[in-house]
Amino acid sequence: MCSAPGQELFKNAIKEYKLDGCLVSALRPKMHEATFRKAAEDAGLNPFKVEIANIREQCSRVHDDKEIGTAKSKDLVKMMVERLKYSRPLERYQMPLTRRVLILGGGIAGIQAALDLANAQIPVSLVEREPSLGGNMARLSETFPTLDCSQCILTPKMVEVVNHPLINVHTYAELESLDGYIGNFRATIRLKAKSVIEDKCTGCGECWEKCPFTAESEFELGLNKRSVIYIPFPQAVPSVPVIDRDNCPKFIKGKCGLCAKVCGPNCIDFTQKDKIIEEQIGAVIVATGFKLMPNVYREYGGYRPPHMTPEKLTAKIRKTLPRSTAGRLVDVINGLEFERLASASGPTKGEIRRPSDGKKPETVVFIACVGSRDCNKGVEYCSKICCMYTAKHTMLYQHSVPNGKSYVFYMDIRAGGKGYEEFINRAQHEGAKYIRGRVSQLSKKGDKILVKGADTFTGHAIDVEADMVVLATAMVPQENAIDVAKTLGIGYD
Amino acid sequence: MPVDSSTGGIFLAGACQGVKDIPETVAQASAAASKVMQLFSRQELWREPEVAIVDQKHCMNCWDCVTVCPYNAIEREEKNGSPRQFLEMGCKGESRVIFGVRPCDAASIGSLNAVFSSANAGFDDPFFTKRRENTTIVTYSCTEPDESCFCTSVGLTPDGDRGSDLHLTEIANNRLHVEIKTPAGEAVAKIIEPLFQGTGDEEARLRAGKEVQKKMKRIRNSHLIKGWLDDLNNFDDEMWARLGEKCIGCGACTFMCPTCHCFDIVDETRGRKGYRVKFWDACQFDHFTLHASGHNPRDSQYKRYRNRFTCKFEIYWDKFNAQGCVGCGRCIRDCPVNLDITEYMMEVDLKASMPNALERDPDFE
Numbered sequence: 001m002c003s004a005p006g007q008e009l010f011k012n013a014i015k016e017y018k019l020d021g022c023l024v025s026a027l028r029p030k031m032h033e034a035t036f037r038k039a040a041e042d043a044g045l046n047p048f049k050v051e052i053a054n055i056r057e058q059c060s061r062v063h064d065d066k067e068i069g070t071a072k073s074k075d076l077v078k079m080m081v082e083r084l085k086y087s088r089p090l091e092r093y094q095m096p097l098t099r100r101v102l103i104l105g106g107g108i109a110g111i112q113a114a115l116d117l118a119n120a121q122i123p124v125s126l127v128e129r130e131p132s133l134g135g136n137m138a139r140l141s142e143t144f145p146t147l148d149c150s151q152c153i154l155t156p157k158m159v160e161v162v163n164h165p166l167i168n169v170h171t172y173a174e175l176e177s178l179d180g181y182i183g184n185f186r187a188t189i190r191l192k193a194k195s196v197i198e199d200k201c202t203g204c205g206e207c208w209e210k211c212p213f214t215a216e217s218e219f220e221l222g223l224n225k226r227s228v229i230y231i232p233f234p235q236a237v238p239s240v241p242v243i244d245r246d247n248c249p250k251f252i253k254g255k256c257g258l259c260a261k262v263c264g265p266n267c268i269d270f271t272q273k274d275k276i277i278e279e280q281i282g283a284v285i286v287a288t289g290f291k292l293m294p295n296v297y298r299e300y301g302g303y304r305p306p307h308m309t310p311e312k313l314t315a316k317i318r319k320t321l322p323r324s325t326a327g328r329l330v331d332v333i334n335g336l337e338f339e340r341l342a343s344a345s346g347p348t349k350g351e352i353r354r355p356s357d358g359k360k361p362e363t364v365v366f367i368a369c370v371g372s373r374d375c376n377k378g379v380e381y382c383s384k385i386c387c388m389y390t391a392k393h394t395m396l397y398q399h400s401v402p403n404g405k406s407y408v409f410y411m412d413i414r415a416g417g418k419g420y421e422e423f424i425n426r427a428q429h430e431g432a433k434y435i436r437g438r439v440s441q442l443s444k445k446g447d448k449i450l451v452k453g454a455d456t457f458t459g460h461a462i463d464v465e466a467d468m469v470v471l472a473t474a475m476v477p478q479e480n481a482i483d484v485a486k487t488l489g490i491g492y493d
Numbered sequence: 494m495p496v497d498s499s500t501g502g503i504f505l506a507g508a509c510q511g512v513k514d515i516p517e518t519v520a521q522a523s524a525a526a527s528k529v530m531q532l533f534s535r536q537e538l539w540r541e542p543e544v545a546i547v548d549q550k551h552c553m554n555c556w557d558c559v560t561v562c563p564y565n566a567i568e569r570e571e572k573n574g575s576p577r578q579f580l581e582m583g584c585k586g587e588s589r590v591i592f593g594v595r596p597c598d599a600a601s602i603g604s605l606n607a608v609f610s611s612a613n614a615g616f617d618d619p620f621f622t623k624r625r626e627n628t629t630i631v632t633y634s635c636t637e638p639d640e641s642c643f644c645t646s647v648g649l650t651p652d653g654d655r656g657s658d659l660h661l662t663e664i665a666n667n668r669l670h671v672e673i674k675t676p677a678g679e680a681v682a683k684i685i686e687p688l689f690q691g692t693g694d695e696e697a698r699l700r701a702g703k704e705v706q707k708k709m710k711r712i713r714n715s716h717l718i719k720g721w722l723d724d725l726n727n728f729d730d731e732m733w734a735r736l737g738e739k740c741i742g743c744g745a746c747t748f749m750c751p752t753c754h755c756f757d758i759v760d761e762t763r764g765r766k767g768y769r770v771k772f773w774d775a776c777q778f779d780h781f782t783l784h785a786s787g788h789n790p791r792d793s794q795y796k797r798y799r800n801r802f803t804c805k806f807e808i809y810w811d812k813f814n815a816q817g818c819v820g821c822g823r824c825i826r827d828c829p830v831n832l833d834i835t836e837y838m839m840e841v842d843l844k845a846s847m848p849n850a851l852e853r854d855p856d857f858e
């Protein structure tokens with residue numbers, strides 16, 4: 001029936017008998033309802049007077065007993081005939097369309113989508129939660145498999161976004177709510193108070209250089225400090241600082257205000273409040289990105305209390321811990337933290353030094369699949385990029401410490417992609433020792449970390465005394481990804 | 494690469510949709526952008542006219558549609574009251590008659606009464622007791638027991654009147670013998686008074702009852718079971734594992750059983766409101782007694798079936814002083830693997846009456 005001659009038959013029957021309703025008893029409507037409705041429309045019948053009784057998926061395919069199946073299909077046909085009696089001719093209608101797109105997230109995905117759309121003459125509103133565009137890609141030192149400088153690719157795009165006449169960038173902002181439907185959404189956006197008048201600010205840097213107080217840098221993942229009035233990283237776009245009100249003494253005790261004194265264009269405004277704006281938009285692109293799975297260290301016996309995330313530790317406890325962000329083996333870091341250590345703009349200026357005492361690590365152990373591919377210890381899926389970035393890390397490490405030893409404990413190498421397998425081979429040629437096996441425990445031994453692992457090829461247990469351990473931690477959605485999905489009303493898992 | 498979300502007009506790009514590296518992220522971002530361009534390629538948007546409407550006559554205000562609609566298209570209109578009021582309405586309920594209840598089922602309501610009313614349980618479940626108060630039960634003696642029925646084996650009869658308000662028995666010449674058991678039954682009888690003809694025939698009714706009892710095919714002894722179960726040495730008897738091996742834990746028996754009543758209470762959220770919900774549970778499920786520590790005292794299926802059997806023949810008596818099994822035979826009829834509760838009864842009866850007779854011969858079979 002759904003073939004061209006079948007359609008012809010259908011059309012001719014409508015014309016010949018002047019039908020005012022059609023029942024197709026065939027297959028599932030999801031597949032061919034549109035086909036038959038189109039045919040009916042061609043034959044001059046209102047397409048919404050066509051109904052489909054699904055006797056294939058609901059009868060013939062699922063019942064072995066022919067009699068039962070036939071009886072059921074008869075019932076279905078009877079029911080659809082009754083339905084057809086009640087159905088009214090309907091007309092499709094047109095709705096106005098707002099030509100403006102809201103993009104959530106100012107990482108590389110959001111930036112690319114914004115540029116593509118704006119270059120096609122579609123106005124864009126870009127909402128970014130942090131004070132600067134860039135997202136996770138801005139944290140990377142080099143990209144695989146070409147070892148290009150990540151920021152060299154990203155920064156020009158960030159500048160292009162901010163300067164584009166059709167892109168309206170809201171940094172330090174969050175989506176409050178979204179009403180409406182396709183083509184006609186109404187978005188409520190909260191612009192968090194920056195305490196800095198954006199239009200006046202020239203980005204001279206006087207304020208954040210003079211600011212006497214510091215807090216942990218989110219961008220550096222706690223490896224370094226930043227001033228309380230800050231831009232996240234030197235290449236930040238827009239180059240307008242914000243005041244971290246939770247840590248600023250002006251807001252806590254009402255004292256200081258040095259930044260306002262040194263600001264030339266006089267743009268510091270301590271009284272600024274959050275602003276709520278509404279925008280009419282036609283479509284949304286969600287590009288909220290990922291973070292690395294928190295709290296994986298306990299898998300290896302780290303000494304952070306297992307139910308405590310670093311956010312829950314009070315300032316007093318933090319001081320007693322070896323390093324600010326964690327109460328764990330200090331030199332066990334995750335992939336993103338290693339990126340910061342290897343980055344030329346990072347806290348160590350591109351020299352790989354371990355966080356605890358700043359020593360150049362002579363032995364580094366990289367552990368792949370931490371938290372990935374194991375639903376008991378993390379997520380069930382493969383995080384896909386860890387094999388590649390671990391290989392990249394070994395290379396960056398070998399380049400920085402030529403005589404260093406690097407070991408990679410892996411489950412298996414998944415390097416599908418152009419030039420990817422070659423990249424892994426190159427890493428191995430450059431000195432990384434790949435050991436197939438898992439690590440069971442990390443413990444402290446002097447100022448080193450004792451890595452207890454296994455080599456499943458030789459069947460032997462392997463102990464490595466490492467100066468630093470890098471975990472290739474699983475990628476998980478941002479912590480508020482589910483809230484965003486609920487705000488937008490889209491499905492999530 | 495999938496860039497569509499479940500909602501029209503919202504697209505996904507980058508690692509929020511799934512793990513990917515930078516080249517893939519950029520590709521998906523461009524794909525999402527081109528989807529938006531497709532959408533914006535026309536000046537206006539064509540909409541399909543088929544939409545769902547709420548049938549006000551039948552809507553019972555559960556508001557589930559409001560919660561699940563991804564487009565937030567359904568508006569909540571507090572017309573007929575909130576879900577909570579609905580629940581209370583259901584409890585107050587108008588009085589009703591259940592007609593044609595079989596004697597085994599009528600007896601089971603008495604057993605449930607023991608569980609949910611304050612007399613034995615020490616707590617009144619208003620949901621149950623209110624409904625029970627407003628319900629009149631008209632029983633109808635069985636005429637044709639099938640091969641799974643075994644009510645006579647647990648001390649009931651197919652013409653019994655336990656738990657009945659008004660009891661009907663078929664006697665000869667297509668006539669019914671009517672017995673009024675309670676004031677509630679009397680009230681119903683008054684309503685249907687015009688239907689009565691002649692006087693009752695006590696003798697014919699007893700005769701009819703006896704005849705049906707003769708037709709019972711499945712007859713077991715149950716009076717020794719409780720004593721045997723009370724002996725804790727029998728808790729680890731080999732028969733439990735042997736007979737219960739085939740149970741697949743589907744829970745059909747507990748869901749069909751007229752005296753199974755286990756329930757759980759959880760706090761649920763709907764939107765911004767919270768509800769305390771009671772729902773049925775079943776001892777045949779593997780998480781029924783699962784402790785928070787991960788330990789489960791009934792860690793294998795035969796232990797769960799042992800619990801069910803013990804519950805029916807021992808725990809019910811001990812805890813509620815009521816009959817646990819009424820012999821309706823549903824669990825036999827509906828079991829997908831033909832697990833037979835009367836087989837257990839028979840085995841236990843044998844073990845209880847002849848403690849040493851059932852030493853199994855390993856060479857047998």
